[in-house]
Amino acid sequence: MTIEDVKSHLICVHPLDNVAVAVNAGGLPKGTPLTEGFAVREFVPAAHKVALRDIPQGSSIVRYGQVIGYAAIDIAQGAWVHTEIMTLPAPPALDALPLATAVPPELPPITGMTFQGYRNADGSVGTKNLLGITTTVQCVAPTVEFAVRRIKAELLPRYPNVDDVLAITHPYGCGVAINAPGADVPIRTIRNLSLNPNFGGAPMAVSLGCEKLQPARLFPGSPSLPVLGDDGYVIRLQDAEHHSFGDMIAAIMRAAERRLEQLNRRQRTTCPASDLVVGLQCGGSDAFSGVTANPSLGYAADLLVRAGATVMFSEVTEVRDAIHLLTARAASVEVAEELIREMAWYDEYLDRGSADRSANPTPGNKRGGLSNIVEKALGSIAKSGSTAIRAVVRPGDRVINRGLVFAATPASDFICGTLQTAAGMNMHVFTTGEGTPYGLATVPVIKVSSQTQLAERWPDLIDLDAGRIATGEASIEDVGRELFQMILDVASGRRRTWADHWGLHNATALFNPGPVT
Ligand code: CA
Numbered sequence: 103m104t105i106e107d108v109k110s111h112l113i114c115v116h117p118l119d120n121v122a123v124a125v126n127a128g129g130l131p132k133g134t135p136l137t138e139g140f141a142v143r144e145f146v147p148a149a150h151k152v153a154l155r156d157i158p159q160g161s162s163i164v165r166y167g168q169v170i171g172y173a174a175i176d177i178a179q180g181a182w183v184h185t186e187i188m189t190l191p192a193p194p195a196l197d198a199l200p201l202a203t204a205v206p207p208e209l210p211p212i213t214g215m216t217f218q219g220y221r222n223a224d225g226s227v228g229t230k231n232l233l234g235i236t237t238t239v240q241c242v243a244p245t246v247e248f249a250v251r252r253i254k255a256e257l258l259p260r261y262p263n264v265d266d267v268l269a270i271t272h273p274y275g276c277g278v279a280i281n282a283p284g285a286d287v288p289i290r291t292i293r294n295l296s297l298n299p300n301f302g303g304a305p306m307a308v309s310l311g312c313e314k315l316q317p318a319r320l321f322p323g324s325p326s327l328p329v330l331g332d333d334g335y336v337i338r339l340q341d342a343e344h345h346s347f348g349d350m351i352a353a354i355m356r357a358a359e360r361r362l363e364q365l366n367r368r369q370r371t372t373c374p375a376s377d378l379v380v381g382l383q384c385g386g387s388d389a390f391s392g393v394t395a396n397p398s399l400g401y402a403a404d405l406l407v408r409a410g411a412t413v414m415f416s417e418v419t420e421v422r423d424a425i426h427l428l429t430a431r432a433a434s435v436e437v438a439e440e441l442i443r444e445m446a447w448y449d450e451y452l453d454r455g456s457a458d459r460s461a462n463p464t465p466g467n468k469r470g471g472l473s474n475i476v477e478k479a480l481g482s483i484a485k486s487g488s489t490a491i492r493a494v495v496r497p498g499d500r501v502i503n504r505g506l507v508f509a510a511t512p513a514s515d516f517i518c519g520t521l522q523t524a525a526g527m528n529m530h531v532f533t534t535g536e537g538t539p540y541g542l543a544t545v546p547v548i549k550v551s552s553q554t555q556l557a558e559r560w561p562d563l564i565d566l567d568a569g570r571i572a573t574g575e576a577s578i579e580d581v582g583r584e585l586f587q588m589i590l591d592v593a594s595g596r597r598r599t600w601a602d603h604w605g606l607h608n609a610t611a612l613f614n615p616g617p618v619t
Contacts, residue, residue, distance in 0.1 A: 111124075111125040111126060111572075111573075112124060112125065112136065112138065112152060113125055113393050113572060114154065115165070115166055115167075115392075115393055116164075116165070116166055116167035117167075118164050118167045119154065119164050119165050119166070119167065120153065120154050120155055120157055120162075120163065120164050121151040121152065121153055121154060121163055121164070121165050121183050122138075122151065122152055122154055123149060123150070123151055123152075123389045123390070123393065123471065124146045124147070124148055124149065124150055124151075124152055125148070125149075125572045125573065126148055127148055127555055128148060129145060129146055129147040129148045129150070130142045130145070130146045130152070131145055132144050132145050136152075136180075138154060140179050140180050141180055142180050142182075143178060143179075143180040143181045143182075144181060144182050145182070146182045147182075147471070148471075148553075148555075149388045149389040149390050149470050149471035149535070149553070150182060150183075150184060150389065150471040151165070151182070151183040151184070151389065151471065151473070152180060152181070152182065152183065153177050153178065153179055153180060153181045153183050154179065155179050156176070156177070156178055156179050157173045157176075157177040157183075158173065158176055158177075159173050159174065159175050159176045159177075160172060160173060161173055163177075163183060163188055165477060165480065166392065166480040166481070168424075168476075168480055169191055169476070170188075170191075170473065170474065170476045170477040170480065171188035171189055171190060171191060171473060171474060171476065171477075172188065172189045172191065173187065173188065174186075174187045174188060174189050175187050183473070184471075184473060185468055185473045185474065188473050188474065190460060190474050190475070190476065191476060193422055193423050193425075193459060194423070194425055194426040196425070196442050196445055196446055196449070199425065199426050199429040199430075199438070199442060200426065200429055200430040200438075201429055201430075201432065201435045201438040201439065202429070202430070202432045202433065202434050202435050202437070202438050203430045204430040204431060205431065205432070205433055205490050206431060206488055206489055206490050208489075208490075209404060209407070209408050209488075209489060210408065211408055211409070211410070212375075212405060212408040212409045213409075215374070215375035215409045215590065216372050216373060216374055216375060216590075217229075217372075217373055217375060217377075217378065217590045217593040217594045218370040218371065218372060218373070218593075218594035218595065218596070219370060219371070219373040219377060219528070219593060219594070220299075220300075220302070220368045220369075220370060220371075221371055221373065222299055222302055222303035223303060223304075224297075224303045226299035226303055226377075226379075226526060226528075227299055227373050227377040227378075227528060228299040228300040228301075228302065228303075228368075228528060229299075229300060229528045229529060229545070229546060229592070229593040229594075229595070230265045230266070230300040230544070230545070230546070230595075231263060231264050231265050231300070231302070231365055231368055232264070232265055232266050232267070232268055232300050232301050232302075232365075232543075232544065233253075233264060233266075233267045233268070233301070233302075233306070233358060233361050233362055233365055234267075234268050234270050234295075234296060234298070234300075234301035234305060234306070234544070235249070235250065235267070235268070235269050235270060235306050235307070235308060235354070235358065236270045236292065236295075236296040236305045236306065236307040236308070236320075237269065237270060237271050237272065237275070237307070237308050237309075238275050238292075238307060238308070238309040238310070238313055238315045238316065238317055238320055239274070239275025239276050239309070239310050239313035239314075239315055240271070240272065240273050240274065240275055240276070241275070241276065241310045241313065242308050242309065242310050242339055243269065243271035243272075245308070245339065245347070245350060245351070245354075246269040246271065246308050246354065247269045247271065248351065249269075249308075249350075249351050249354040249355060249358070250267050250268070250269045252351065252355060253267045253354075253355060253358050253362075254266075254267055256355075257355065257358060257359055257362055258362070260362075261362040261363070261365065261366040262366070263365070263366045263367075263368060263369065264362055264365045264366055266543070267358070267362075268543050268544065270292070270295055270296060270610060271609075271610065272288075272292060272610050272612050273612070274288045274289075274292065274315065274612050274614065275313050275314065275315040276310075276312075276313040276314045276315065277314075277618060277619055278314065278614070278616060278617070278618050278619060279616055279617045279618070279619055280314040280315060280319075282616040282617055283616070284614065284615035284616030284617070285614075285616040286498070287496075287497050287498045287612075287613055287614065287615055287616070288498070288612040288613065288614045288616070289315065289319070289320065289498075290498040290499060290524070291497070291498035291520065291521060291524045291612055291613065292315075292320060292524075292612070293320055293321060293524075294498060294499070294500045294524035294525065294526070295520065295523055295524045295544075295610065296320075296321075297500070297526075298523055298524070298526065298527075298528075298544055298545070299379070299526060299528050300528060300544050300545060301544070302361075302364070302365055302368065304361075305321070305335075306335045306336075306357055306358065306361050307320070307321070307335065307336045307337075308336075308337045308339070308354060309336060309337070309338045309339070310338070310339050310340060311338045311339060311340030311341065312340060317336045317338075335357050335360075335361070337350070337353045337354050337357060370594070370595065374409075374410065375406065375409035375410065375411050375590065376409060376410030376411050376504060377411070377528075378406060378409075378411040378412070378528060378529055378589065378593060379411070379412040379414070379501065379525070379526050379527050379528050379529070380403075380406055380411060380412070380413050380414065380527065380528075380529045380530070380531060380589060381414045381416070381509070381519070381522030381523075381525070381527035381529070381530045381531070381545070382399060382403065382413065382414065382415045382416070382485045382486070382530075382531050382533075383416060383417065383515065383518050383519065383522070383530065383531070383532050383533075384396065384417070384420075384482055384485065384532065384533040384534065385515040385532060385533075385534055385538050385540060386464075386466055386467075386470075386534045386535055386536035386537055386538045387467055387470065387472060387478060387481065387482065387533070387534070387535050387536070387552070388466075388467065388469075388470025388471055388472060388535025388536055388552055388553070389470060389471030389472055389477070389481070389535075390470075390471075390535055390552035390553050390569065390572055391470075391472075391481050391482075391533055391534075391535045391552040392477075392480060392481020392482070392484055393481070393552075393571070393572065394552045394553070394568040394569055394570075394571040394572050394578075394581075395533035395534070395535070395550045395551065395552040395568040395569075396481055396482065396483075396484035396485045396533055396552075397484045397571075397578045397582075398550070398568045398571060398578050398581035398582045398585060399484075399485045399487075399531055399533055399550060399568075399582070399585065400484045400485050400486060400487035400488065400582070401487065401578050401579055401581070401582025401583070401585075402487075402531070402582045402583075402585040402586045402589065403415075403485065403486060403487035403489075403506065404487040404488055404489055404582075405582065405583070405586045406586065406589070407487065407489045407505050407506055410504055411504065412501055412503065412504050412505065412507060412526075413486075413487075413505070413506050413507065414495070414501060414507050414508070414509040414522055414525060414527065415483075415485050415486045415506070415507075415508060415509070416508070416509045416510065416511040416513075416518050416521070416522060417482060417511060417512070417513035417518055418444060418445065418448045418510055418511065418512065418513070419448065419452075419459055419461075419462045419475070419512065419513045420462065420475070420478060420479050420482040420483075420513045421479055421482065421483055421508075422445055422448070422449075422459055422475075422479065423459065423475055423476040423479035423480070424476075424479040424480050424482070424483045425441065425442070425445055427483065428441055428483065428486075428491060428508070429441050429442060431490060431491050432490070432491045433490040433491060433492050433493075433505075437491055437492065437493060437494060440493075440494035441491070441494055441508060443494075444494060444496070444508070444510040447510075448510075451615060459475050460474070460475060462475045462478065462513060463475055463478055466536040467536075469536070470535045470536055485533065486506060486508075487506065489505065489506045490505070490506065491506050491507070491508055492504070492505035492506055492507055493505075493507045493508075494507070494508045494509075494510065495507055495508070495509040495510065495525055496510060497509075497510055497511055497512075497521050497613050498521060498524050498613070499524075499525065500524070500525055500526045501525045501526050509521065509522055509525050511613065512613055514611065515532075515538065515540055515608070516540075516608045516609060516610075516611035517611045517612070517613050519540070519542050519547075519608065519611075520610050520611050520612060520613075521613060523542060523544050523545055527545050528545060528593065529545065529546060529548070529589050529592065529593050530542060530545045530546065530547040530548070531547075531548045531550060531585065531589065532547050532548065532549050532550070533549075533550045533551075533552060533568070534549060534550070534551060534552065534556070534564075535551070535552040535553060535556070536556075537551070537556050537559075537560055537563070537564075539563050539601070539604075539606050540601065540606070540608055541599070541601025541602065541604075541605075541606035541607050541608060542601070542607060542608060543607035546592045546593070546598075546599050546601075546602055547599055547601045547602075548565045548566065548585070548588055548589065548592060548599055549563065549564050549565050549566075549599070549600065549601065550564070550565065550566045550567075550568050550585065551564040551566070551567050551568060551569055552568055552569060553569040553572065554567055554569030554570060554572075554573060555569065556569070557569060562600055562603075562604075563600050563601075563604075564600070565588065565599055565600055566581070566584065566585055566588060568581045
C-alpha cells in the first residue's frame with residue numbers, strides 16, 4: 103500500500119483544538135497528506151494525536167476545547183503529540199470552582215418507554231431474579247460456595263423462574279479495624295449489595311459466629327428486612343446445633359429452598375423506564391472513547407434521564423481533572439459542594455498513599471493514545487451526557503434520586519462495578535477501547551467498543567460497536583438510540599449480553615479505605 107492509498111481521517115472535536123486524533127486502522131505513515139493541507143511528519147499510531155499547527159514549547163495543547171497539557175519541546179505541525187513531549191497541567195483547585203453556575207435546562211420528558219422487570223416490595227425493580235447468599239466474613243465463603251454448588255445442582259432446577267444462585271463473598275468481616283472511620287465504606291457496601299433489586303430486595307446471610315462483622319451490625323434493626331431474625335435466614339456455622347459440616351450445608355440449603363420458593367413466584371411485569379438504575383463505567387479507554395463510545399453513551403444517558411430513570415456515573419480519579427465542568431452543571435450549590443467533598447476526600451486518600459492522580463492512566467491507555475489523566479477525564483465525562491447533576495452518592499451508599507447522579511467510586515473496574523451494584527444499579531453499561539471481557543454476576547453488563555476494529559476482533563464479547571461514529575457510518579445519536587433500546591431489551595430479559603452468555607462474572611471487590619489489623 104502506498105501513502106497515496108491511505109485515506110487519512112482525523113477527528114477534531116472542538117474549534118479551539120490544536121490536536122486531532124488519527125482514525126485510520128493502521129495509523130498514519132510518515133508523509134501522509136492530510137485534507138487539512140499538510141502532511142504527517144512521522145508515523146502516528148491509530149487513535150494518537152497529530153498537531154494541527156505549530157505548538158511552541160511551553161504553550162497549551164488543547165483537546166475538547168480544554169488544556170490537556172503543555173508542549174515540553176517545540177512541536178511542529180503534523181507531528182505526533184504523545185505523553186513524552188507533554189507536561190501535565192495542575193488539577194483545578196477545589197476552592198475556586200464554579201458552583202451550579204451553568205445548570206442545564208430540563209430536556210423534554212420522554213413518556214411511554216417500558217421494560218419487563220421484577221417489582222420488589224421496596225419499590226425497586228429487578229432485571230434478573232437471583233438468590234443471593236450474603237457472607238458476613240471470608241471465613242465462611244468456601245462453605246457457602248460449596249452449598250451454592252449443591253443448591254444449583256439439586257434445588258435450582260425445580261424453580262424455573264429463578265435465574266441463578268450467587269454466593270456474595272468478599273475478603274472483609276474480620277481482622278479489620280471495624281470501628282475505624284473508613285470501615286463504614288465496606289460495611290455499607292456489603293449491606294447494600296445484599297439489597298440489590300436483582301436479589302428481590304431481601305438477603306439471606308451466612309455468618310461464622312465469632313467475627314467482627316456480626317449480622318446485627320451488617321443489617322442493624324432494619325424492619326425492611328423481615329427475613330432476618332428468628333426464622334432461620336441467618337445461619338451461624340458455630341451454633342451448637344450444627345454437629346458437622348453436613349449439618350451446616352443442610353441448614354443453608356433449607357433456608358435457600360424457602361427463598362427459592364418465594365423468588366419462584368415472581369414474574370416479570372411491565373415497568374416504566376423510570377425504574378431503571380443504570381450505572382455507567384469505562385475501562386481500557388483509548389483516545390476514541392471520548393469521541394465515539396462515551397458521547398453515544400452520554401446521548402443514551404440523556405434519553406434515560408428524560409424517561410425518568412436514574413443514571414449513575416462514577417470514577418473519581420477520572421472526573422477530578424474535569425471537575426470544574428461538573429460543579430458548574432450541578433443542580434444546586436449543595437450538590438456542587440458534595441462533588442467537591444468527594445474530590446477532596448480522594449485527594450487526601452491518594453496523598454496518604456503517596457500517590458497522585460498521575461497514577462491513573464494505564465500502559466494500555468497510553469498505547470491507546472491517551473496521553474495523561476486530563477485527556478482521559480475529558481473523554482470520560484462525556485458519558486454523563488448533558489443534563490444537570492441531581493445528587494452525589496458516597497461510596498457504598500444506595501442511590502435514592504432519579505436523574506443524573508454522581509456515585510463516588512474509585513475508577514478500578516471491579517471496585518466501581520461493586521459500588522454501583524451496592525448503589526442499587528439494575529443495568530450496567532461499560533465502554534472500552536483496548537477491550538476487556540468484564541462482567542458482573544448480579545447485573546447485566548452491556549459492553550460498548552470505541553473502535554470497530556475491537557468489535558470485529560471480539561464479536562462474541564462486544565455488545566455494541568460505537569466505532570462506526572469515527573468512520574462516519576453512524577452518528578452519536580444513532581448509536582445512543584440503539585444503546586437506549588438495547589438497555590430496555592436486556593433489562594427485560596429479551597436479549598442477553600455476551601458477558602452473561604459466557605458467564606463472565608468478575609469478583610466482588612470492596613473498597614476498604616480502613617486499616618487491616
Ligand atoms: Ca473503570
